[in-house]
Amino acid sequence: MTYQPDEIDSMLRDAGIRVTSQRRTVIAALVQSHDHPTAEDVHARAKTVDRSVSFATVYRALATLVDAAIVQRISVDDGPSRFEMAPKTEHDHLVDVDNGEVLELASEELAALRSRLAAELGYEILSHHSVLRVRKLQKL
Amino acid sequence: MTYQPDEIDSMLRDAGIRVTSQRRTVIAALVQSHDHPTAEDVHARAKTVDRSVSFATVYRALATLVDAAIVQRISVDDGPSRFEMAPKTEHDHLVDVDNGEVLELASEELAALRSRLAAELGYEILSHHSVLRVRKLQKL
DNA sequence: CTTGGTGCAAATGATTTGCAAGCCT
DNA sequence: AGGCTTGCAAATCATTTGCACCAAG
Numbered sequence: 403m404t405y406q407p408d409e410i411d412s413m414l415r416d417a418g419i420r421v422t423s424q425r426r427t428v429i430a431a432l433v434q435s436h437d438h439p440t441a442e443d444v445h446a447r448a449k450t451v452d453r454s455v456s457f458a459t460v461y462r463a464l465a466t467l468v469d470a471a472i473v474q475r476i477s478v479d480d481g482p483s484r485f486e487m488a489p490k491t492e493h494d495h496l497v498d499v500d501n502g503e504v505l506e507l508a509s510e511e512l513a514a515l516r517s518r519l520a521a522e523l524g525y526e527i528l529s530h531h532s533v534l535r536v537r538k539l540q541k542l
Numbered sequence: 543m544t545y546q547p548d549e550i551d552s553m554l555r556d557a558g559i560r561v562t563s564q565r566r567t568v569i570a571a572l573v574q575s576h577d578h579p580t581a582e583d584v585h586a587r588a589k590t591v592d593r594s595v596s597f598a599t600v601y602r603a604l605a606t607l608v609d610a611a612i613v614q615r616i617s618v619d620d621g622p623s624r625f626e627m628a629p630k631t632e633h634d635h636l637v638d639v640d641n642g643e644v645l646e647l648a649s650e651e652l653a654a655l656r657s658r659l660a661a662e663l664g665y666e667i668l669s670h671h672s673v674l675r676v677r678k679l680q681k682l
Numbered sequence: 683c684t685t686g687g688t689g690c691a692a693a694t695g696a697t698t699t700g701c702a703a704g705c706c707t
Numbered sequence: 708a709g710g711c712t713t714g715c716a717a718a719t720c721a722t723t724t725g726c727a728c729c730a731a732g
Binding site: 532535538 | 615617618619623634636638639645647649651652655656659660661663664665666667668669670671672673674675676677678679
């Protein structure tokens with residue numbers, strides 16, 4: 403999935419937030435990262451593009467972008483929050499307990515079941531955050 | 543669900559960790575709490591039983607108990623971790639975005655689907671942590 | 683212009699840790 | 708006895724905030 407430079411600007415404008423070079427940089431860092439970076443990682447990557455971006459700005463940008471549903475926050479039980487571009491298709495995260503690897507599980511079926519169950523309780527789901535701690539099955 | 547006093551001791555012994563009055567107190571506080579308390583809440587409740595329990599001990603006890611799978615940690619995106627006795631039946635958590643209320647959704651069907659999907663990817667699920675941000679549906 | 687955004691450094695909140703003393707096995 | 712636990716206070720880690728300046732609409 404690639405983004406055109408002005409595609410990023412549109413995302414910001416559409417969300418009604420100002421377009422700044424720092425936000426562009428943060429988004430660019432996230433777009434290129436497929437490893438669910440922490441705020442610190444994002445800052446490090448953003449700095450390779452613009453040495454002057456501060457930590458505070460990265461945190462503020464991430465918070466703003468999460469609010470705008472452009473970015474998604476993933477909290478693993480311990481350790482800092484991780485971030486990724488908001489997925490078009492919702493998915494769960496599998497964290498391999500042996501090596502810390504994070505992979506994604508997208509299932510239409512799972513999403514449908516979840517909303518059905520929530521609806522039965524009288525709720526609509528705004529967003530979800532699901533982390534499964536897993537271990538590789540033995541090869542037989 | 544009630545626990546006998548010595549049932550708690552057995553849980554600790556079975557997990558191979560020492561039985562201390564502080565750990566008993568922490569567990570007792572959790573058993574009586576059905577509101578997913580934070581570490582601070584647990585500390586406050588524990589102190590009503592034993593004024594001398596320290597914050598550090600509560601944190602250490604909770605960490606130990608989570609390791610031993612006696613207690614489960616629930617992390618909501620912002621704000622401190624919350625805790626509950628490890629459920630016999632796994633469930634998801636619904637967080638009402640309007641009032642912060644946390645309720646539980648237990649579904650055999652959901653659990654089954656999740657493990658099936660994980661298995662298809664070659665993984666077994668050790669535990670899961672799923673938080674749905676929800677809003678009450680309008681009454682029609 | 684005017685409001686929102688930024689950098690810096692200091693502040694905060696949650697959780698962890700070093701150390702000396704105490705309790706469990 | 709010997710090691711795991713505790714309490715206390717200080718330390719750490721992630722994240723947030725106050726403030727003066729700058730930039731976007």
